[in-house]
Amino acid sequence: VKEDGTIVEAPCDGLVTDEERAAIDRVLKYENLGRRYNPDKSDAVKNCFNEYVSQEDIKAYFEVWAQMFKKDPECYISALINNYYGYFYPSARDAWVYSTARSAEIMAKPDNLKYFDFHPVDSKVVRWCDHLINLYRVAVQRIPFISLTMSSATYVWIMIAVVVYLLRRHSWRGLAIWVPLLGVLAVCLIGPCNGSTYMRYLYPVIACMPFAIGATITRSDLLWS
Structure with a gap:
């Protein structure tokens, strides 16, 4: 294209x-x-x-x-990079695309209607919350540095940095905390979507990362040894 x-x-x-x-x-x-x-x-x-x-x-x-x-190895390598660069490079294309209207449009597709029938609750509270969330999404994408929290690459590189640190310290128990998150990344890398297109595949890593980092920091042998 x-x-x-x-x-x-x-x-x-x-x-x-x-x-x-x-x-x-x-x-x-x-x-x-x-x-x-x-x-x-x-x-x-x-x-x-x-x-x-x-x-x-x-x-x-x-x-x-x-x-x-x-x-034609160049064609293969190009396709590989195009499919995965979003997990390692904070692209300007990173964006939240699932507004309520967009979700309704996707759910209305015949292929999805065969298996799903999800609809938001029709109430003022839900509409206001949806409006506030969409404003938050748009605002975060436009604030320098904070917008990096909307990039898959940010979380991948944080995870790589922590894992390298733990390997250098030979902290195998600390590293065990990150093994499941590395597994999630591995599944993402064999999946069908670029990290800059669908950030949601990395959500388990994003949601668990604060707790994994907290568990890593609280290990006294890593801090003071």
Whole structure:
């Protein structure tokens, strides 16, 4: 997708042979694959995964995956960085996008209506609280430095710094506190969305971090040894 919104086919399309195209199609549906690709969110691609695909087809797909990497490694590396940079770089694109109106719009989609039916309570108190929360979200995004609290990268780098410190101090008990949070980050990194697109996947880390830092600080052997 170009900056002007123009959608183009995948840049590697000309490198794909008929046999490779067929192997990809049996797993991910090759038609319009380039148009469905979005480096920030791979839902449109993964949603076309053939759940009835055979193990032989999966094996053939990964063989093609490896062959294509050899043909154009730059394309692979670029896609990898585009999918994950938001977890390590505080992008200006970081934003809260889920207002009540936006949530209602998303919930009204046919695919979501099959499984969910959520509606906010219709009352003055709820509407006022929603209005105040939206004002808070907009304000925080525009205050220098404080706006970094709206970035996934801020929490990831804090966690990395603490973990490196604990490793240098050989504090294995202190490090154990952070293992579950590292696990959450690992799941995020194999997930379909960039950290600058959907911060919510990192919420467990964000919510637990003050307590994890507090537990780390209160260990006297780390402070005074």
